[in-house]
Amino acid sequence: MTTLQAVFDKARAEDRAALVGYLPAGFPTKDGAIAAATAMVEAGCDVIEIGLPYSDPLMDGPTIQDAVHRSLTNGTRIADVLRTVEGVAKSGAATLVMTYWNPIGRYGAERFARDLASAGGVGTITPDLTPEEAEPWLAASKGAGIDTVFLVAPSSPEERIGKVVACCTGFVYAASLMGVTGARETVNAAAEGLVKRTKSLTSLPVCVGLGVGNGDQAAEIAAYADGVIVGSAFIRRLLDAPDEKSGIAAVRDLASDLARGVRR
Amino acid sequence: MTPKEGTLITPADLAGSGAQRNDPDIYGxxxxxxxxxxxxxxxxxxxxxxxxxxxxxxxxGFVREFEHLLRTYAGRPTTLTEVPRFAEHAGGARILLKREDLTHTGAHKINNVLGQALLTKRLGKRRVIAETGAGQHGVATATAAALMGLECVIYMGAVDCERQALNVARMKLLGATVVPVTNGSQTLKDAINEAxxxxxxxxxxxxxxxxxxAGPHPFPEIVRDFARIIGVEARRQVLELTGRMPDAVCAAVGGGSNAMGIFHAFVDDANVRLYGYEAGGRGADTGEHALTLTQGSEGxxxxxxTFVLQDEEGQTLESHSISAGLDYPGVGPEHAWLKDIGRATYEGVTDKEAMEAFALLARTEGIIPAIESSHALAGALRLGRELGPDAVILVNLSGRGDKDMGTAMKYFNL
Incomplete structure (x- = not known):
């Protein structure tokens, strides 16, 4: 099992940013998600976030909404999410679960943390869990030995960033823009300032996500952040492909392009 | 607690009631x-x-401006109407209707939107967005936005746009942009996600x-406070008319704003029972309902x-109700709390029971209620038979039924 610590140590030693890729479990199919994520790792992703599909993804744009809807229609359950984590972790990437809070809360915080750790998962990213509500999850994660990643946003004042980073282990997720997930033409200028403000309050790695879709953007972010997070652009490749096989090939190409980007 | 002048919560209306605010803590x-x-x-x-x-x-200054708008624009105070012919079907109990249907735009939603539109101006913002289920909140928001010169965008489930076409037209006429939401179940919960x-x-x-x-803090508190004038007025009016407090207060519960609006002034009156009626849809055992508090679980x-209709893995289930305004798989957290501490009782009313009450009020009293409010009326019929002829039951008639005529024509083959 590769830890987040090991990933960022290695990237730092190679004087580059880490590459983080996102895919929801069960998309395009249950096995297809494992195959696609494995291709992403082979082509250069250091960290994989496996999305836990949720019925009400209120911070996601149309691309992830579409993928998640298909995944739920495919009958994806938490057991499938854990199986996906297990499959992807074997590829050697540090594997996290990204999820809204309610599925964990309903499944049971301690049970989820334990089952995720058993599957080889190294942590979670919880976009709608605020520091004020985080205590049960922090305790459960600590008990299971997994990391807890939370988000900061361009709108976050220093005092909030302080509260959020105090909950984080592994890394801090900096949302590059005020908006939902989805690739954009340009990376928001607010991202660099946010990374700077966050780094002044923590020694943890800071990764930038939201709106990143190609190698040039990855290179731009890699100049000031410890990691680059890409999600919707991978999903878009799978959605646009005529079949799963060519979709996975397109995902591999994108991961290669991004991997070159973080090494420029 | 001495009512403090200049707060929305304890105007002179409340003097002597000993009502507490029951505010949420600092975390909401x-x-x-x-x-x-x-x-x-x-x-x-x-x-x-x-x-x-x-x-x-x-x-x-803010409180006076809000109260001025409620009086001169929304048409407050709304009257209290006793409905003896309807009450004959409720075991002879006295039934009193709080007539929110007589407000401008025809539902209690106007109270909250006027308050929040004023707040929007204080915040220095020029655009408002809102979700709507039945279209009543959308119409009310579009109305307040027109009144105050704010840009307005309303998110509405595509299914709801169809069953409430008249309200879509009203919003457009009022200058709002209506965005039909086509993802998920295409109803209120998806409109909220999109907003x-x-x-x-x-x-x-x-x-x-x-x-x-519902929603994150501070919305549950703000919306309640702007709606609580309903209960403040009703409490005084019932006292004036009957010389005593009501035995029970009935309201329909979807998200729960009309119910919190009428409940709140009575929460500390220990002898007044509070009854919320959720949409039982096609029946509690059919899975096609919106019985969030009575059949849902914490989430x-x-x-x-709050309480949520969800499966065992936390995925939200689709709700069903003949009434778009109650078709919601969640509910406001203060209701969850009132249920939890046993202060309020929540029960289901099926589509059929609600439509019967809808028709009965029209026929016996010449009032066509909203189908949402008809759930509270059906609950009052049941409760009246239980409490007997000496009981006084206050019902929040939260809206009028003009918008529901399409549904009624289909249901009753009119």
Whole structure:
């Protein structure tokens, strides 16, 4: 099992940013998600976030909404999410679960943390869990030995960033823009300032996500952040492909392009 | 507690009631319910709204402007109507209707939107967005936006747009843009998701004019406070008419704003029973209902811990009701708390029971109620038979039924 610590140590030693890729479990199919994520790792992703599909993804744009809807229609359950984590972790990437809070809360915080750790998962990213509500999850994660990643946003004042980073282990997720997930033409200028403000309050790695879709953007972010997070652009490749096989090939190409980007 | 002048909560109306605010704690919690489960990006905006509201509710100028609008624009105070012919079907109990259907725009929603539109101006924002189910909150928001010169965008499930076409037309006429939401179940919950997505991207100049007592803190408190005038007036009117407090207060519960609006002034009157009626849809055992409090379980939906219709893995289930305004798989956290502490009782009323009460009120009293409100009427019929002829039952007639005529024509083959 590769830890987040090991990933960022290695990237730092190679004087580059880490590459983080996102895919929801069960998309395009249950096995297809494992195959696609494995291709992403082979082509250069250091960290994989496996999305836990949720019925009400209120911070996601149309691309992830579409993928998640298909995944739920495919009958994806938490057991499938854990199986996906297990499959992807074997590829050697540090594997996290990204999820809204309610599925964990309903499944049971301690049970989820334990089952995720058993599957080889190294942590979670919880976009709608605020520091004020985080205590049960922090305790459960600590008990299971997994990391807890939370988000900061361009709108976050220093005092909030302080509260959020105090909950984080592994890394801090900096949302590059005020908006939902989805690739954009340009990376928001607010991202660099946010990374700077966050780094002044923590020694943890800071990764930038939201709106990143190609190698040039990855290179731009890699100049000031410890990691680059890409999600919707991978999903878009799978959605646009005529079949799963060519979709996975397109995902591999994108991961290669991004991997070159973080090494420029 | 001495009523403080210049607060929305304890105007002179409340003198002597001993009513407490029952405010949430600093984390927005009613007991263990409520709080904030939202993307961090929205926290500063929620803090801003909460801080501005704290200032506004203690600002006599703001309170007077709000009360002036309620009086001269919304048509308050609304009257209390006793309905003896209808009550003959309720075991002879006295039934009193709080006539929110007589407000401008025809439903209790106007109270909240006028307050929040004023708050939007105080916040220095020029655009409001809102979700709507039945269309009543959308119409009310579009109305307030027109009145105050605010840009207005309404998110409405595509299914709801179809069953409430008249309200879509009203919103458009009032100058609002109506965006049909085609993802998920295409009803109120998906409209709320979409409104949140808009808000996070436009929060610098946009206020999310939330329509019910659900959502992240401070919305449950703000919406309740702007709606609580319903109960404040009704409590005084019942006392004047009958010389005593009602035995029970009945309201329909979807998200729960009309119910919180009428309940709140009575929460500390221990002898007044509070009854919320949820949409039983096709029946409790059919799975096609919106029985959030009576059949749901604790969870998080739309930013708050509350009761939710969900499966065992926390996926939200689709709700069903003949009434678009009650077709919601969540509920306001203060209701979850009132249920939890045993202060209020929540029961289901099926589509069929609601439509029977709808027709009965029309035929016996010449009042066509909203189908939402008809759930409370059906509950009152049941409760009256239980409590007997000496009982006094107050019902929140939260809206009028004009918007429901399409549904009624189909249901009754009119």
């Amino acid at each position: 919690k009613f007991g263990r319910f409520g709080g904030r489960y939202v993307p961090e990006a929205l926290i500063p905006a929620l803090d801003e709204v909460a801080a501005e509201y704290e200032k506004a509710k203690n600002d006599l 949140f997505r808009d808000w996070v991207a436009n929060v610098d100049h946009t206020h999310y004019l939330f329509g019910t007592v 998080v939906l739309h930013g708050a811990r």
